[in-house]
Amino acid sequence: MSNLDDLLKNDGASIDADDDFEAINALYLERGWSDGLPIVPPTTARVEKMLAYCDRPWNEPIAKIPPRWGEATPLRLAANAVMAGCKPEYFPLYLLAIEAMCEEQFNLYGIQATTHMCAPLVIVNGPVVQELGINGGHNAFGPGTHSNATIGRAIRLALVNIGGAIPKTGDMSTFGSPAKYSYLVAENEAESPWEPLHVERGFPAEASTVTVVGAECPHNVNDHESLNAEGILTTIAGTMMDAGSNDPCYEAQPVAVLGPEHAKTIAQDGYSKMDVKKFLQAHGQLPLGKFSKENIERRLRVKIADRLANAPLDALVPMVQRAEDLIVIVIGGAGKHSAYIHTFGATQSVTRALKTKDGRLAKSVQDFRQN
């Protein structure tokens, strides 16, 4: 696609360093090109292997990442992917996720710069999940899976190094978030009784997609006692109700993550995915009086003036405005747990599919590379 030696002659494209792992790590840390963990040195050989999976010119931006609006070229992204420890075959999916989160509706500028503790959550669907070994089962949000850990980490490094989301400078998050190290999972399609997320969003099952959500960390929903759909969903609805969430003030798209055991019980009672959404939207509503007086007067009555300007304190405030806005997915392994993920609020999720150069849906990274 391009000649790497020529590209590295450009001003600032490369640096010379002693071939010493500790020294290189110290240098990258000193320059702020780091998430604090050791990095794999992005040598030209490693970067070139990564770029072998790129079908576009290596020096042309695929997106601009806010808040710095740095140009995300495949070359820079490849350096970050190497640093994160990615295998070269992860690279197409990584680029796809970066492109998705740079779409205007996602509001990456806000997500990067806010005092809120959100981070882009990447949900992967389709055959690429199995091909790259992305975990959607046991401990999917946790450590131990190479693709989840390194693709997610590469995204964070790009957001920092290219986008300028440097803590206390471009990233003003009050707390930060563990999700800002790595936040990528697959949907557990095999254990889901319903259509997967990408099919729900109009893609064929054989498409490989990423969906990005501007999300908080997952909050666990422990329900070992309920024996039917209504019981489990009532517990999840109870977990949704949170006076400190951004979601009620926006057209938010929070995520209800159903554990496979909960999903099975709910589906056995005849609930479709839309039935789940309708139940949770209807029951996940907090009385106005549960918010503080100041929040009622200065935030809720102002931001949701059409419904709450003069509403009584027992008026219900939905945690998600419309049932169809709720994202319902199945993730996880054995155990009677689900999870709920609040969002930044002022963001809309984006789903994008992996495509070949001629615009056809790629079934896999291998298919992508051969075409």
Added chain:
Amino acid sequence: MNRTIKLVTPDAPPPKPAAAPEVTRRKLDPTGIRLGVLDNSKGNADHLLRMIVDGVRAEIPVKSVVSLRKPHVTFPATREVLDQLEAEADVVISAMAD
């Protein structure tokens, strides 16, 4: 002694700064400026901006003030808002506050 190797830099430089805006060359009316205020809708931004406007009035003549608000703190101002500020203000003050 270690050999030297070439590494690819992972960062992107900030975009080149735009040319000096036209406003720096505007002629201001000596009888008073037309002041624009853009409230970014953060909590207390309105209070802060009101204090700033009062402070400006105390220092220099102000002919008019146009105050507009962004619908959400996290989204950019609409084109209509920016056009109105451009048409009706010589100087625009925006502010954020938490």
